[in-house]
Amino acid sequence: xxxxxxxxxxxxxxxFGGVPVLSNVELTLEAGEVxxxxxxxxxxxxxxxxxxxxxxxxxxxxxxxxxEAVLFGKPADAIAAGVKLLPQEIxxxxxxxxxxxxxxxxxxxxxxxxxxxxxxxxxxxRATELLAQLGFEALDTHQDVKRLSVAExxxxxxxxxxxxxxxxxxxDEPTAALTEQEAELLFAIIRRLKQQKVSVVYISxxxxxxxxxxxxxxxxxxxxxxxxxVTRDTNxxxxxxxxxxxxxxxxYPTEPPPPPGTDVLKVEGFGVRGKLADVSFTVRxxxxxxxxxxxxxxxxxxxxxxxxxxxxxxxxxxxxDGRPYRPSTPQHGKEAGIGFVAAExxxxxxxxxxxxxxxxxxxxxxxxxxxxxxxTEAETGHAQNWIRYLGIRTRGPEQKLRTLSGGNQQxxxxxxxxxxxxxxxxxxxxxxxxxxxxxxxxxxxxxxxxAKGFAVVILSSDVEEVAGISDRSLVLDRGRVVEQFPRGVxxxxxxxxxxxxxxx
Amino acid sequence: MATTETTVVAPSLKRRFMELxxxxxxxxxxxxxxxxxxxxxxxxxxxxxxxTRNMLQxxxxxxxxxxxxxxxxxxxxxxxxxxxVAAIAGLTGVxxxxxxxxGVPVWVAxxxxxxxxxAIGVANGLFTTRxxxxxxxxxxxxxxxxxGIALVLTGGLTRPLMIPGFNxxxxxxxxxxxxxxxxxxxxxxxLWLVMTKTKFGRFIYAAGGNAEASRLxxxxxxxxxxxxxxxxxxxxxxxxxxxxxxLGAAGPNAAGSQLLxxxxxIILGGTSLNGxxxxxxxxxxxxxxxxxxxxxxxxxxxxxxxxxxxxxxVLMLAVSLDQLRNRALGE
Numbered sequence: 001x002x003x004x005x006x007x008x009x010x011x012x013x014x015x016f017g018g019v020p021v022l023s024n025v026e027l028t029l030e031a032g033e034v035x036x037x038x039x040x041x042x043x044x045x046x047x048x049x050x051x052x053x054x055x056x057x058x059x060x061x062x063x064x065x066x067x068e069a070v071l072f073g074k075p076a077d078a079i080a081a082g083v084k085l086l087p088q089e090i091x092x093x094x095x096x097x098x099x100x101x102x103x104x105x106x107x108x109x110x111x112x113x114x115x116x117x118x119x120x121x122x123x124x125x126r127a128t129e130l131l132a133q134l135g136f137e138a139l140d141t142h143q144d145v146k147r148l149s150v151a152e153x154x155x156x157x158x159x160x161x162x163x164x165x166x167x168x169x170x171x172d173e174p175t176a177a178l179t180e181q182e183a184e185l186l187f188a189i190i191r192r193l194k195q196q197k198v199s200v201v202y203i204s205x206x207x208x209x210x211x212x213x214x215x216x217x218x219x220x221x222x223x224x225x226x227x228x229x230v231t232r233d234t235n236x237x238x239x240x241x242x243x244x245x246x247x248x249x250x251x252y253p254t255e256p257p258p259p260p261g262t263d264v265l266k267v268e269g270f271g272v273r274g275k276l277a278d279v280s281f282t283v284r285x286x287x288x289x290x291x292x293x294x295x296x297x298x299x300x301x302x303x304x305x306x307x308x309x310x311x312x313x314x315x316x317x318x319x320x321d322g323r324p325y326r327p328s329t330p331q332h333g334k335e336a337g338i339g340f341v342a343a344e345x346x347x348x349x350x351x352x353x354x355x356x357x358x359x360x361x362x363x364x365x366x367x368x369x370x371x372x373x374x375x376t377e378a379e380t381g382h383a384q385n386w387i388r389y390l391g392i393r394t395r396g397p398e399q400k401l402r403t404l405s406g407g408n409q410q411x412x413x414x415x416x417x418x419x420x421x422x423x424x425x426x427x428x429x430x431x432x433x434x435x436x437x438x439x440x441x442x443x444x445x446x447x448x449x450x451a452k453g454f455a456v457v458i459l460s461s462d463v464e465e466v467a468g469i470s471d472r473s474l475v476l477d478r479g480r481v482v483e484q485f486p487r488g489v490x491x492x493x494x495x496x497x498x499x500x501x502x503x504x
Numbered sequence: 505m506a507t508t509e510t511t512v513v514a515p516s517l518k519r520r521f522m523e524l525x526x527x528x529x530x531x532x533x534x535x536x537x538x539x540x541x542x543x544x545x546x547x548x549x550x551x552x553x554x555x556t557r558n559m560l561q562x563x564x565x566x567x568x569x570x571x572x573x574x575x576x577x578x579x580x581x582x583x584x585x586x587x588x589v590a591a592i593a594g595l596t597g598v599x600x601x602x603x604x605x606x607g608v609p610v611w612v613a614x615x616x617x618x619x620x621x622x623a624i625g626v627a628n629g630l631f632t633t634r635x636x637x638x639x640x641x642x643x644x645x646x647x648x649x650x651x652g653i654a655l656v657l658t659g660g661l662t663r664p665l666m667i668p669g670f671n672x673x674x675x676x677x678x679x680x681x682x683x684x685x686x687x688x689x690x691x692x693x694x695l696w697l698v699m700t701k702t703k704f705g706r707f708i709y710a711a712g713g714n715a716e717a718s719r720l721x722x723x724x725x726x727x728x729x730x731x732x733x734x735x736x737x738x739x740x741x742x743x744x745x746x747x748x749x750x751l752g753a754a755g756p757n758a759a760g761s762q763l764l765x766x767x768x769x770i771i772l773g774g775t776s777l778n779g780x781x782x783x784x785x786x787x788x789x790x791x792x793x794x795x796x797x798x799x800x801x802x803x804x805x806x807x808x809x810x811x812x813x814x815x816x817x818v819l820m821l822a823v824s825l826d827q828l829r830n831r832a833l834g835e
Contacts, residue, residue, distance in 0.1 A: 309720055334722035342720050349720075351713040353780045354706075362710055363721040365703045373701040416721060 004067040006031045006199045007052075007168055013060035014047055019405065019435050021047045022223045025061070029168060029199040034190060036202045036210040036231070038243055039220035040462055045203055048220070049170055052201075053085045054078035065167065079105070082167030088176055092153050094146035099127035101145050102159045130159045133196065134189050151182035158189060162198065169193065170201040175209060176295065187213050205294055205461075207236050207495075221245050222436065237492070244464050244491050251440050252468035253447040257487070260471075261285035263322070264424050264455040267306070270316035275301040276479045279316070285423065288446060288456045290470025292463055292494050298479040300343065303426045303459040307340040308333035321423070334363060339417025341410075343428035343459075349413045350401050357383040357397035360415045367419065386415035391441050407431075407438025414442070424455045431465060443469050467491040525825075525832040531774025535789040542793060546800035553803055560682060564750075566795035567684035568593070568743035569762050570788065573769040574692050575739030577787045578699055579732040580770055582712040583779035584632060585639040586733060588646035589740035590763035592621050595654040596744030597754030601663040610670045618741045624650060625737030629730030647763075654756035662755040665748045674749030684746045691739070695784050708732065712779030765794055768815060772822035778830065794818065 007029040014022040022044045029035055039045045050056040052063070054072030063070050065081050072078040078085075092101050100107075103123050110119035127141040136155055139148075145156060154174065161169055171190075175183040190200055190213055204210055210217060211231060219227035219242040227242030263282050270279045276298045283289045293299030304310050306318065308327025318325045320336050327333045333340060342348035351359055361368045361379040368378045383397040390411040394404055401409060410430065417425055430446075431439040446456055446469065460466050466473050467489050475483040475497040483497035524530050547554040572589045579586055596617040603613035628646055632639045665671075676683050699705040710718040711725045718725050740759075748754045773790035775782025794815065801811055 304720075329722075330720050331722040331724070340720060342717070347714075348716045351710050351717055351780070353713045354709060358706060358709075362706065362718075362723065365706055369703050373697075374703055374706065 003030075005029060005064075006033070006066060008064040008067075009048075009052065009061065011061035012048065012051060012058055012063075014051060014056065014058055020223060022051075024224065025220065026225055027052075027201075027218060029201065031167075031199055032194045032197040033216065034194060034200040034202055034214045036204065036214035036217045037220070038204075038210065038217060038239065039226070040243055040464060043220040043226075043243075044223040045220055046172075047223075049085065049172065049201070049203070052078065052168075053083060053170065079164065082165050083170070084161035084164075084166045084168070085170045086154075086157055086161060086172065086174055088172045088174075090150065090153050090157060092145045092156055095144060097142055098139060098145055098148070098156055099123040099141035101156050102127040102130055102141070102163055104160060105164055126163075127159065130163055131155070133162065133192070134159060135192060149182075151178050151185060154178065154182075154186065155189065158193075162193070162196075166198055168199045168201065170203070172203045173205070173295075174202075175204065175206070183209070207239070210239075211236070219243050240492050240495065251436070251443065253444050255447060257288070257447070257471045258286040258451045260287045261453065264320065265306070265325075265457070266317075266319045268317040270302075270305075270318060271314065272298075272301055272305045272310055273313040273315075275312065276305065276476075279476075279481055281474055281481070281484075283424065283455045283457055285453050285455045286450045288450055288458060288469055288471045290466035290473040291457065291459045291476060292461070292466040292473060293459070293476030294461055294498060296478075297461075297476040297498070299459050299461060299476050300428070302476065303340065303428050303457065304342070306333070306457075307338055307426055309340070337421055337423045339363075339422045339425045341413045341417075341425070341427045341430060343432060345406065345409055345413065345433065350409050352402035353400060355398050355400055356387065356392070356394050356404070356412055359401050359412050360386060360397075363416050364419050382419075383415075386418055389418075390415055390445055405435070405438070407434040407442070410434050410438070411442065414445075418449070423453070424457065425449070426457045426459070428459050429461065430458055431462070463491045463494050467494055522828070522832040525829045531825075531829070532783065532786050532789065535773065535786060535793065539789055539793050539796070542796050542800070546796065546803070550800065550803040553800060558799065558803075560680075560685070562792070562795045562799045563685040563688075564682040565799065566791050567682070567688040568747045568750075568759065569765050569769070569795070570688040570791040571691055571739050571743045571746070572736075572759075572762075572766045573773075573787050573791050574688070574695050574784055575732075575736045576766055576770050577773065577775050577782055577784050578695060578705075578708050579729075579736050580712075580775050580777065581699075581779055581782045582708045582729050582732050583639075583715060584629075584729050584732060584736075585643060586628060586736040586740075587640065587643040587763060587767075588624065588628065588650055589736050589743075589766065590759040590761075591647040591650040591654070591757075592624055592737050592740030593744030593747060593759035594755065594757050595650050595657075596621060596741040597665060597748035597758055598654045598658055598663065598756050600745065600748060601665045601754040602657060604665075604667055605663075610667045614745055617745070618738060621737040621741035622734050625734035626730065628737065629726075629733035632733070633726040633729050651757055651760060658754075658756045660756065662753050662758075664752065665754045666752045671749045671752060674746055674751070684750065687742070687746065692784050692788050699784065704728065704731075709780060712781075714780070764819065765815060768819035768822060769794055771826060772818060774826075774829075776826055776830065777823070790822075 005028045009027040012022055012025040025044065025048060027048065037045050047056065051058045054075045054077050057073065070081055100123060103126060108119040108122040108126065109116040124141045128137055131137050131139050134155060139152065145153060174186055178186065193200060202214055214231045217229045217231055217234065217239055219239060221243060226245065229239060261284055264285050265283045268280050271277045279302065281289065291299060291302065301310060305314060307330060309330050325336055327336065357379050360383045368375055380397050387394060387397065392408050392411045394408060401412060431442055450456055458466065458469060471487045473485045473489055473494065474481050475494055477498045485493065552558060576586055576589060599617040600613045603616060604610050624646065628643055631637045631642045673683055678686055699708060707723050707728045710723055711728050715725050743759060747758055769790040770787050771777060773786030775786065797814055798811055
């Protein structure tokens with residue numbers, strides 16, 4: 001077929017601070033085609049989407065929409081070219097009406113009293129027309145959007161996206177906040193859009209959705225194309241293999257785990273209201289326990305609840321070193337001997353304007369204080385020690401943390417807890433946004449640290465990571481533990497254990 | 505039909521300026537240069553400007569303002585803001601005058617005024633941290649309450665404050681340096697020690713740099729901020745005491761017009777309104793610059809109304825520079 005594709009991205013390259021994030025990536029879309037874009041965390045999906053929507057500029061490659069070369073310098077350029085993004089978080093104006101929300105980008109005006117004013121009558125007529133295209137002409141365009149259900153708000157967003165002639169619609173985890181029936185409704189809309197020759201890039205972690213709605217599946221891995229499948233000619237195993245790759249083997253330490261020691265943390269029937277229920281497990285010293293769960297499974301709550309950073313009502317029994325343990329603030333967790341590294345490094349981890357030395361010394365500042373004053377020498381000695389041990393690439397302990405790469409910032413966050421008295425490390429997404437070299441080093445050092453007696457709990461939505469590093473692993477789904485695995489579990493087995501892929 | 509993309513950007517003047525701004529010392533260095541230029545210009549324009557007497561006069565004039573700006577600096581670095589500080593200064597003078605009138609010994613009266621200020625600081629701190637109210641609105645409200653009470657207590661009139669054994673704190677000199685100036689410099693030095701050499705100082709920068717991250721590593725963020733509100737309020741009370749002693753009178757709104765100078769000095773001094781960055785030495789230089797501007801313009805017979813305009817312009821320039829610096833640092 002020699003027809004001009006709706007979208008053609010070729011040879012796309014992008015790097016941040018010298019680290020390549022995308023290299024030579026291709027993505028094509030025919031008119032009316034739904035292409036699922038898959039890849040594990042850090043594979044480059046979001047960077048590619050940001051290039052397509054004009055948020056990032058590309059370093060190399062070409063982008064053509066309907067055969068016309070485009071250079072999106074800012075999001076408005078992409079929107080003008082008919083490339084619309086439906087972000088993961090719903091972004092509607094709750095206090096405006098349905099009609100206003102839909103036509104927000106291009107409000108119809110009319111003359112009157114000598115100046116132009118908003119033409120509300122036309123708004124509601126045009127909004128109803130757009131909703132009719134999606135099959136929802138019954139939605140009252142006069143009501144405030146805050147009174148709609150989440151699914152209806154999604155529909156309003158889609159109507160807004162097609163208001164200005166959408167040619168390409170990018171949906172990022174569109175079902176994240178929807179129930180199963182609501183998701184079905186979304187699929188019906190996507191099918192209608194297909195008939196109207198709108199092309200869709202569909203990003204999701206959920207295999208079953210991808211197989212239900214897409215025509216083609218494009219897989220990215222480590223910033224490169226790793227597979228391009230026609231959906232009806234492939235299967236989940238094949239797609240998973242492309243996502244995970246066969247090269248992952250040497251990323252994880254191969255030395256055998258140290259013999260497990262005493263119980264460090266014992267969790268029985270632990271629950272957090274509305275988020276987690278009946279979670280039980282034990283972590284022994286010398287052991288790495290991996291906890292895998294997709295977004296919304298409770299994986300983002302469990303670690304911080306055990307550390308003391310969650311205020312919601314908790315239930316169940318937790319013992320630390322044989323003593324009952326009920327933390328209600330991070331201070332409690334810290335004093336009890338737990339170190340915690342949060343998932344969102346920039347928001348919850350680093351203090352960018354402090355130096356490497358200051359960041360490392362911060363949680364246990366008392367230990368570096370002599371009398372009234374902080375001892376810079378003590379801090380420097382300690383920091384240099386861990387900079388060397390963890391291989392933190394920095395000009396020295398006085399460098400501002402802001403200027404380090406993600407992987408090195410992550411190592412600094414880890415180094416904070418490597419002091420006497422800390423026996424358990426709780427790490428959320430320990431290698432999110434970390435390049436492959438630093439990941440290997442972090443995994444290796446975690447193994448070494450367990451040999452020194454640390455117990456480690458890793459909470460992650462990266463299935464490969466949990467499979468690769470864990471001595472034992474749990475799978476969380478909808479706030480409950482659904483499976484447990486010994487060392488050597490495959491990523492596919494972990495993924496299959498989530499209810500989503502099981503029932504599909 | 506390939507597009508050839510060139511992402512080569514020549515190191516333009518703008519880029520170089522931004523790189524300069526990203527350097528940690530750039531703020532203080534620029535202030536120092538600006539200060540020296542200002543001194544040179546006024547020395548040329550006025551024969552009465554450059555001499556020890558006038559320089560010390562500038563120091564005396566800005567002492568109580570500098571005191572408030574010094575204490576406000578760590579507070580803004582930690583993510584707070586205190587607009588009630590100048591109103592507290594006004595109330596303090598009024599309280600001392602009234603209590604002494606009731607027969608209370610003057611230094612006891614000063615002590616009581618400081619205690620009240622500390623309580624106001626605690627209130628500011630609790631409202632902004634525990635109830636998570638916006639510090640701008642909270643302390644604006646507190647400013648209105650405090651200055652309102654001072655007006656109620658005095659009926660809006662200025663009260664005499666000539667008390668034996670008290671006014672020396674505003675008028676005496678030690679080794680020919682005015683006492684208020686000494687108090688200000690000592691305060692700056694003490695705050696510098698606290699902010700750069702102590703655990704508490706580390707918490708100030710950490711809390712302002714990333715409050716959420718600080719909380720998650722077990723740093724008492726709220727307590728740190730509350731203590732800083734108390735320090736700011738106490739500085740307001742000491743400033744009010746000094747001002748009253750200097751003038752021999754206590755007006756209910758004696759320092760109110762200087763609130764803008766205080767905030768302007770902190771921002772001009774390179775402290776980021778977003779928190780996490782800044783130093784007291786930058787604030788000190790900025791206080792001296794603003795004081796020198798006032799003094800020099802007065803010597804040149806420029807109307808004091810124009811000085812308000814100047815101060816506003818300087819403040820807006822300082823805020824723009826802060827914004828540019830944030831952009832240079834990639835935020």
